Amino acid sequence: MKKIGLFYSxxxxxxxxxxxxxxxxxxxxxxxxxxxxxxxEKTFLKYDNLILGVPTWFDxxxxxxxxxxxxxxxxxxxxGKKVAIYGLGDQVNYPENFCDGIGILGKLMxxxxxxxxxxxxxxxxxxxxxxxVRGDKFAGLALDQENQARKTNKRIEDWVADLKKxxx
Amino acid sequence: xxxxxxxLEVPKKYHIKKTDKETLxxxxxxxxxxxxxxxxxxxxxxxxxxxxxxxxxxGHDGIQLAIGQxxxxxxxHLFPYYRDMLTNLSAGMTSEELILNGISKATDVTSGxxxxxxxxxxxxxxxxxxxxCTGNHTLHAVGVGRAMRYYKHKGVxxxxxxxxxxxxxxxxxxxxxxxxxxxxxIFVLQDNGYGISVPKRDQTANRKVANNFTGFKNLRIIHxxxxxxxDSMNAMAEAKAWSIENQMPVIVQANCVRIHSHSNSDRxxxxxxxxxxxxxxxxxPLGKFRRMLLRYNRFTEDELDELTNKALQEVKDVHKKALKxxxxxxxxxxxxVLPEPYVSENYPDGTHNEDGxxxxxxxxxxGTLKEEFRRNPDTFIWGQDMANKxxxxxxxxxxxxxxxxxxxxxxxxxxxxxxxxxxxNGMSRFKEDIRIVVEGAEFADYFWPAMEQxxxxxxxxxxxxGKFSPNVTIRLASGGYIGGGLYHSQTIEGALSxxxxxxxxxxxxxxxxxxxxxxxxxxxxxxxxxxxxxxxNSPIAATPIPEEFEVPxxxxxxxxxxxxxxxxxYGNTTHMCLNAANKLExxxxxxxxxxxxxxxxxxxxxxxxxVKKTNKAIVVHEDKVFAGFGGEIAATITSEAFEYLDGxxxxxxxxxxxxxxxxxxxxxxxxxxxxxxxxxxxxxxY
Numbered sequence: 001m002k003k004i005g006l007f008y009s010x011x012x013x014x015x016x017x018x019x020x021x022x023x024x025x026x027x028x029x030x031x032x033x034x035x036x037x038x039x040x041e042k043t044f045l046k047y048d049n050l051i052l053g054v055p056t057w058f059d060x061x062x063x064x065x066x067x068x069x070x071x072x073x074x075x076x077x078x079x080g081k082k083v084a085i086y087g088l089g090d091q092v093n094y095p096e097n098f099c100d101g102i103g104i105l106g107k108l109m110x111x112x113x114x115x116x117x118x119x120x121x122x123x124x125x126x127x128x129x130x131x132x133v134r135g136d137k138f139a140g141l142a143l144d145q146e147n148q149a150r151k152t153n154k155r156i157e158d159w160v161a162d163l164k165k166x167x168x
Numbered sequence: 169x170x171x172x173x174x175x176l177e178v179p180k181k182y183h184i185k186k187t188d189k190e191t192l193x194x195x196x197x198x199x200x201x202x203x204x205x206x207x208x209x210x211x212x213x214x215x216x217x218x219x220x221x222x223x224x225x226x227g228h229d230g231i232q233l234a235i236g237q238x239x240x241x242x243x244x245h246l247f248p249y250y251r252d253m254l255t256n257l258s259a260g261m262t263s264e265e266l267i268l269n270g271i272s273k274a275t276d277v278t279s280g281x282x283x284x285x286x287x288x289x290x291x292x293x294x295x296x297x298x299x300x301c302t303g304n305h306t307l308h309a310v311g312v313g314r315a316m317r318y319y320k321h322k323g324v325x326x327x328x329x330x331x332x333x334x335x336x337x338x339x340x341x342x343x344x345x346x347x348x349x350x351x352x353x354i355f356v357l358q359d360n361g362y363g364i365s366v367p368k369r370d371q372t373a374n375r376k377v378a379n380n381f382t383g384f385k386n387l388r389i390i391h392x393x394x395x396x397x398x399d400s401m402n403a404m405a406e407a408k409a410w411s412i413e414n415q416m417p418v419i420v421q422a423n424c425v426r427i428h429s430h431s432n433s434d435r436x437x438x439x440x441x442x443x444x445x446x447x448x449x450x451x452x453p454l455g456k457f458r459r460m461l462l463r464y465n466r467f468t469e470d471e472l473d474e475l476t477n478k479a480l481q482e483v484k485d486v487h488k489k490a491l492k493x494x495x496x497x498x499x500x501x502x503x504x505v506l507p508e509p510y511v512s513e514n515y516p517d518g519t520h521n522e523d524g525x526x527x528x529x530x531x532x533x534x535g536t537l538k539e540e541f542r543r544n545p546d547t548f549i550w551g552q553d554m555a556n557k558x559x560x561x562x563x564x565x566x567x568x569x570x571x572x573x574x575x576x577x578x579x580x581x582x583x584x585x586x587x588x589x590x591x592x593n594g595m596s597r598f599k600e601d602i603r604i605v606v607e608g609a610e611f612a613d614y615f616w617p618a619m620e621q622x623x624x625x626x627x628x629x630x631x632x633x634g635k636f637s638p639n640v641t642i643r644l645a646s647g648g649y650i651g652g653g654l655y656h657s658q659t660i661e662g663a664l665s666x667x668x669x670x671x672x673x674x675x676x677x678x679x680x681x682x683x684x685x686x687x688x689x690x691x692x693x694x695x696x697x698x699x700x701x702x703x704x705n706s707p708i709a710a711t712p713i714p715e716e717f718e719v720p721x722x723x724x725x726x727x728x729x730x731x732x733x734x735x736x737x738y739g740n741t742t743h744m745c746l747n748a749a750n751k752l753e754x755x756x757x758x759x760x761x762x763x764x765x766x767x768x769x770x771x772x773x774x775x776x777x778x779v780k781k782t783n784k785a786i787v788v789h790e791d792k793v794f795a796g797f798g799g800e801i802a803a804t805i806t807s808e809a810f811e812y813l814d815g816x817x818x819x820x821x822x823x824x825x826x827x828x829x830x831x832x833x834x835x836x837x838x839x840x841x842x843x844x845x846x847x848x849x850x851x852x853x854y
Contacts, residue, residue, distance in 0.1 A: 058423050059359075064450070071183065094375065
């Protein structure tokens with residue numbers, strides 16, 4: 001498997017914690033963590049396997065550090081790249097926009113030619129709507145530390161197992 | 169199948185990499201000037217200079233810049249709310265004008281220091297001066313939209329408010345009306361998550377209140393990030409273009425953060441924790457815009473610093489100028505309460521000697537409306553039950569009008585009195601020649617839901633320092649004597665005459681009804697036209713009416729001359745007073761009956777002259793004696809003609825109860841010939 005670039009904000013709490021778990025679940029040598037707050041185009045394009053960590057902010061927005069990187073991504077050619085996205089949301093307090101961030105980034109990745117991998121069944125969640133849902137699945141790994149924290153570890157393990165098969 | 173309007177893509181016309189540098193510089197400059205004033209505003213209060221109300225906009229920068237940038241003063245109308253400082257700056261108001269408003273100077277273009285600070289506007293540019301009763305300007309925006317559609321004007325009416333005030337019923341009425349009438353109106357909802365301290369979850373079940381309206385037809389909903397300049401610009405540009413092209417309303421809900429407290433009387437640390445206060449600062453839209461300009465190499469640090477320094481210098485300079493501006497003159501308080509009315513040249517005192525056929529009061533109203541509608545093509549009338557085939561108005565006052573003038577000028581309103589009244593205020597802003605008549609409600613009894621718009625109507629001229637006056641006649645079928653009970657008998661002038669800024673007329677006869685209605689329609693400013701509905705078809709109110717008869721405001725009419733007692737009355741009771749006076753005449757008493765016709769302005773001169781002659785006065789009206797308008801007349805006589813009085817000023821009117829339905833109850837409550845006669849006879853013998 002080619003090296004994986006794991007992009008998330010190092011200043012986050014929950015998203016960073018999940019990133020650590022993902023790193024552990026992979027062979028740690030094969031995955032590199034990059035602080036998305038400081039990322040540039042060259043670093044992003046270095047990897048063919050990418051994992052993006054994105055919490056959903058406000059009523060369904062990307063956090064600033066991702067949003068401000070979007071204009072750069074819009075000019076990238078991501079053909080041949082496999083992208084897996086995980087995100088954190090809150091099904092109880094923000095049920096209308098649960099993990100929208102996964103959907104927003106996912107759509108952008110596909111527009112630029114990347115292949116999204118790591119879809120997860122939306123069963124076992126309880127929310128109203130989400131931009132990350134495709135049919136009966138999320139276009140990535142949806143996590144809810146506020147309301148389903150106990151399920152997080154298992155969800156990460158299953159997801160990483162799936163990614164190991166999907167990544168090239 | 170029709171497309172889902174809420175899922176239409178918003179084109180990315182504006183983009184950090186594509187928008188030209190000059191435009192980006194302009195935006196950055198405006199945002200920096202705006203933020204400098206926003207941050208400086210509390211200092212004026214600390215130094216006791218002014219700006220005692222300041223609702224900081226920081227955190228709304230993206231959407232406010234965008235509203236102002238898409239607004240075109242040549243074609244559009246803008247209704248900003250009290251947090252819209254950057255909206256106004258971006259729309260073209262100068263930094264000096266903002267500060268003059270903030271510190272309430274006489275040269276403040278919004279209101280000359282009359283309206284509360286931080287309520288910015290420039291009426292001459294159609295940036296309207298709006299109420300603090302937040303969100304009620306949505307109805308005005310819809311009214312303007314109606315005019316734009318009628319006159320085939322290519323423009324848009326933009327209303328802006330916070331997300332919490334959408335809870336107000338009138339906002340739902342406004343959006344429903346714009347959707348039903350298909351009007352070019354943009355409702356911008358600036359969502360910072362709070363109504364003062366109340367989180368939005370306490371307002372409505374949807375976190376995005378705009379989604380409450382997804383079931384409304386002919387309406388597009390666009391969500392945007394109000395903290396992001398480009399997303400906001402794209403949303404507003406698309407909303408405007410789409411609304412004009414499709415002649416339908418758009419809701420733009422912009423997600424913002426409120427970086428500071430609601431206003432300077434609020435302390436947000438009492439209900440927001442450090443984590444929240446920290447992250448809302450991190451999401452500062454100005455900081456984001458600056459980072460984007462640098463990241464994508466559109467500007468260097470030096471270039472942005474240069475723009476920032478220039479902006480700060482501008483604010484310093486205008487601050488100094490504004491401090492030297494004159495304060496309002498206390499002598500000016502009576503200016504612009506009401507605009508000058510239409511002046512009658514043919515009937516300067518509102519009397520005539522016509523002796524032709526008698527016309528009923530309802531014929532007088534119907535005929536005058538039609539004559540005025542023929543005379544002025546910019547006249548409109550609407551209300552509930554206004555027109556449907558052969559029916560025209562709940563009492564047929566507007567019968568035949570829709571057939572003659574068309575459904576665009578004569579039309580039904582929804583069962584929403586506030587909407588009926590508020591959109592009249594709005595529509596009259598579009599063009600000075602417009603004259604609007606509304607049936608404010610089916611019966612005066614149902615006018616109460618429109619009270620907030622009634623109050624608004626009375627404030628406009630004074631609050632704008634004479635720059636805008638709604639040219640509206642509000643007709644209300646009033647009073648009892650029809651066995652109508654509590655909700656079909658009310659006469660509400662006692663309550664409504666407590667508001668300065670509106671004329672109130674109340675005819676008793678057909679000729680005066682015609683003359684006062686003509687004057688109301690031809691005049692600038694609002695007039696409350698109260699119609700004694702029991703007299704619509706009554707032969708006692710029928711009179712000959714000369715052609716184009718006019719009755720000036722504030723001119724009472726002596727309906728019967730006398731020397732022993734003055735009776736001051738109006739509406740239904742005028743006839744009772746005349747009956748009683750005639751009866752007393754047979755008994756050897758001479759009673760003078762004054763029909764006021766106008767309550768505001770009040771013809772004090774005629775009243776006082778009469779009292780000086782007769783030395784006794786009695787005030788008679790249908791409304792309740794307690795706290796009724798008669799109290800004002802009695803007090804005026806007592807204070808200004810006390811030496812002439814030979815007895816106490818007496819009052820006759822309803823009991824201080826609602827009006828009962830059973831005729832026995834109604835008779836016990838309302839004044840009648842006998843009660844009036846008894847009171848007059850008693851005073852004559854005093």
